[in-house]
Amino acid sequence: MSSSRTLYDKIWDAHVIESQPDGTALIYIDRHLVHEVTSPQAFEGLKAAGRCVRQPKRTLAVVDHNVPTTDRSHGIDDPESALQVATLEENVVAFGLEYFNALDKRQGIVHVIGPEQGFTLPGTTIVCGDSHTSTHGAFGALAFGIGTSEVEHVLATQTLIQRKMKNMRIIVDGRLPEGVTAKDLALSIIGRIGTGGGTGHVVEYAGEAVRALSMEGRMTLCNLTIEGGARAGLVAPDDTTFAYLKGRPKAPSGAEWEQAVAAWRELKSDDDAAFDIEIRLDAAELAPVVTWGTSPEDVVAVTGRVPDPAAIEDEIIRNSKLRALEYMGLEPGQKIEDIAVDRVFIGSCTNGRIEDIRAAARVVKGRKASDRVLAIVVPGSGLIKELAEREGLDKVFLDAGFEWREAGCSMCLGMNADRAGPYERCASTSNRNFEGRQGHKARTHLVSPAMAAAAAVAGHFVDIRTWDYL
Amino acid sequence: MEKFTVLTGVAAPLRTVNIDTDKIIPKQFLKTIKRTGLSKGLFAELRFRDDGSENPDFVLNKDAYRQAKILVAGDNFGCGSSREHAPWALLDFGIRCIISTSFADIFYNNCFKNGVLPVTVSPEVLEQLFDDADRGSNATLTIDLENQVIRGPDGGEVSFEIDPFRKYCLLNGLDDIGLTMEKEDKINAFEKQDAETAPWI
Numbered sequence: 001m002s003s004s005r006t007l008y009d010k011i012w013d014a015h016v017i018e019s020q021p022d023g024t025a026l027i028y029i030d031r032h033l034v035h036e037v038t039s040p041q042a043f044e045g046l047k048a049a050g051r052c053v054r055q056p057k058r059t060l061a062v063v064d065h066n067v068p069t070t071d072r073s074h075g076i077d078d079p080e081s082a083l084q085v086a087t088l089e090e091n092v093v094a095f096g097l098e099y100f101n102a103l104d105k106r107q108g109i110v111h112v113i114g115p116e117q118g119f120t121l122p123g124t125t126i127v128c129g130d131s132h133t134s135t136h137g138a139f140g141a142l143a144f145g146i147g148t149s150e151v152e153h154v155l156a157t158q159t160l161i162q163r164k165m166k167n168m169r170i171i172v173d174g175r176l177p178e179g180v181t182a183k184d185l186a187l188s189i190i191g192r193i194g195t196g197g198g199t200g201h202v203v204e205y206a207g208e209a210v211r212a213l214s215m216e217g218r219m220t221l222c223n224l225t226i227e228g229g230a231r232a233g234l235v236a237p238d239d240t241t242f243a244y245l246k247g248r249p250k251a252p253s254g255a256e257w258e259q260a261v262a263a264w265r266e267l268k269s270d271d272d273a274a275f276d277i278e279i280r281l282d283a284a285e286l287a288p289v290v291t292w293g294t295s296p297e298d299v300v301a302v303t304g305r306v307p308d309p310a311a312i313e314d315e316i317i318r319n320s321k322l323r324a325l326e327y328m329g330l331e332p333g334q335k336i337e338d339i340a341v342d343r344v345f346i347g348s349c350t351n352g353r354i355e356d357i358r359a360a361a362r363v364v365k366g367r368k369a370s371d372r373v374l375a376i377v378v379p380g381s382g383l384i385k386e387l388a389e390r391e392g393l394d395k396v397f398l399d400a401g402f403e404w405r406e407a408g409c410s411m412c413l414g415m416n417a418d419r420a421g422p423y424e425r426c427a428s429t430s431n432r433n434f435e436g437r438q439g440h441k442a443r444t445h446l447v448s449p450a451m452a453a454a455a456a457v458a459g460h461f462v463d464i465r466t467w468d469y470l
Numbered sequence: 471m472e473k474f475t476v477l478t479g480v481a482a483p484l485r486t487v488n489i490d491t492d493k494i495i496p497k498q499f500l501k502t503i504k505r506t507g508l509s510k511g512l513f514a515e516l517r518f519r520d521d522g523s524e525n526p527d528f529v530l531n532k533d534a535y536r537q538a539k540i541l542v543a544g545d546n547f548g549c550g551s552s553r554e555h556a557p558w559a560l561l562d563f564g565i566r567c568i569i570s571t572s573f574a575d576i577f578y579n580n581c582f583k584n585g586v587l588p589v590t591v592s593p594e595v596l597e598q599l600f601d602d603a604d605r606g607s608n609a610t611l612t613i614d615l616e617n618q619v620i621r622g623p624d625g626g627e628v629s630f631e632i633d634p635f636r637k638y639c640l641l642n643g644l645d646d647i648g649l650t651m652e653k654e655d656k657i658n659a660f661e662k663q664d665a666e667t668a669p670w671i
Binding site for chain 2: 017018020022023024026028030037038040041044045049051054065066078080081083084087121123124129130131133144145146147148149150152153156157158159161163165194195196199200226229230231252256257259260263295297315316317319320323413414415422432434435436437440
């Protein structure tokens with residue numbers, strides 16, 4: 001057996017406390033992010049068993065799913081949302097955890113604030129009761145979503161019992177063309193491998209196009225890894241990573257910074273490391289994409305047409321896709337650019353970072369949103385909102401008739417008041433187009449921030465490559 | 471956690487692929503701070519019409535399947551979010567076993583923490599089980615975890631694979647936090663060494 005190891009193998013090995021003969025292992029968890037939706041039952045379990053949080057300093061809590069994105073100074077109207085937030089606030093006090101409340105400018109979506117604070121570091125293990133924890137893999141951290149029972153397990157023991165995943169590598173050669181973003185890359189990959197394509201694997205992203213991505217782009221790519229079925233994505237850390245982290249509040253500093261960077265430079269797959277699955281893509285062949293169905297694998301180029309599921313041989317898959325078309329109110333053969341939208345959502349842990357907001361603002365600048373479209377921009381954190389406002393981006397959006405909101409998960413899943421209505425069609429920069437995700441009977445099309453912004457202006461999907469905005 | 475040993479019951483067929491956790495339990499039911507009472511939200515968008523009445527076309531609303539204890543479903547069941555509310559809702563409804571050709575990783579894990587058994591079978595076996603499930607209350611399935619077999623209504627048996635540790639925990643209804651806490655010395659030793667090799671963490 002080769003002694004060469006992948007990046008995933010190395011991070012895994014460095015965190016194994018004890019291996020069992022059956023292949024399961026007890027692994028150490030370096031960082032734990034907690035939010036209000038998936039934690040109350042875990043804290044309740046700790047209380048019932050008389051247990052405490054083993055390492056409070058390795059835990060960071062924030063409120064994101066339920067918070068209003070409009071004026072929040074008077075609290076939350078919905079009593080259930082308010083109770084969930086109040087419960088987290090009681091628990092962080094009872095268990096001594098650091099917490100960013102809704103009025104703290106450091107508050108934001110859990111997967112945006114981890115990196116922003118330097119809480120997310122290369123080579124660490126990071127978990128959260130949220131599937132998009134894969135986002136943090138952009139830093140070369142082994143980061144994955146867990147359920148509430150595992151949240152409780154981590155709180156109590158700072159460990160998890162896990163079985164090692166297989167290794168998958170996705171190599172993207174060349175450079176992404178102008179107008180084609182990390183979002184289009186990620187959706188194109190899911191379109192190719194399917195939503196179950198990465199199940200049982202950790203995906204390492206490599207190749208020239210991945211290296212060329214900013215940290216924001218890498219986070220978008222790793223964020224969407226779970227939509228391809230893999231719990232974790234990884235990008236080996238490099239100078240782009242270190243430049244992003246340097247000086248962040250929770251990142252190491254001084255001599256420790258130098259020591260850490262030296263160790264982080266070793267975090268990469270060995271040249272001859274073996275992967276169970278390897279996939280290669282040519283970035284130059286990719287186009288801006290739009291999802292047409294109710295699964296993130298339902299991807300088509302913006303210049304394309306709604307596909308016809310009648311040609312699918314498997315009856316169950318065919319019927320599932322026919323139902324998706326019915327739900328979406330679309331016909332086979334319809335041109336994507338002819339599809340009109342009612343709502344536009346720019347935000348989420350997938351595309352709510354400063355680079356995303358800048359990209360959308362460049363498209364919108366000097367233009368107006370279509371009369372038929374209600375468009376909202378929801379920054380991923382209070383700090384991103386503040387930075388965007390310093391750059392005057394809020395004015396760009398407000399002048400164009402967009403709404404400029406407070407930070408949170410918002411319309412990605414509509415646990416707060418931000419939802420699309422029945423049969424409303426939304427161009428969304430979020431991560432899931434599932435039935436009912438953005439509201440009862442609401443229809444979601446996943447796109448990049450620039451594509452969402454252009455759809456808001458035009459009132460229908462447009463090919464951003466033909467748009468004069470630079 | 472309730473033990474899982476042998477389960478006999480009606481199996482409901484869900485002939486759809488990629489049944490995501492938003493479909494199993496929509497977001498409006500995630501605002502609870504309890505693990506119980508979630509059956510009202512199970513498959514809510516499919517089970518109920520806009521006026522709140524039952525959708526008679528949905529399988530779990532048909533008389534033969536109201537007491538279903540098993541689901542037979544298409545590929546990639548449980549994809550999407552990490553919400554443990556999905557197995558909580560299934561369990562609260564009375565479903566303790568899901569059979570499919572594949573499961574999403576997080577959902578799969580979450581099932582075992584709640585005494586719910588996800589069973590992976592081949593496409594051919596799934597097709598057979600769909601046919602069995604179509605016979606409703608006339609045909610029950612038996613899931614025998616100890617022997618790792620599914621027994622069909624006509625006496626046929628199909629074996630399935632399962633991780634030994636997960637099987638052990640399910641058979642005995644074990645809380646794995648308690649098991650891990652017995653290893654505190656090893657965790658302490660790991661932390662001590664880690665503080666030396668990577669003090670920045």
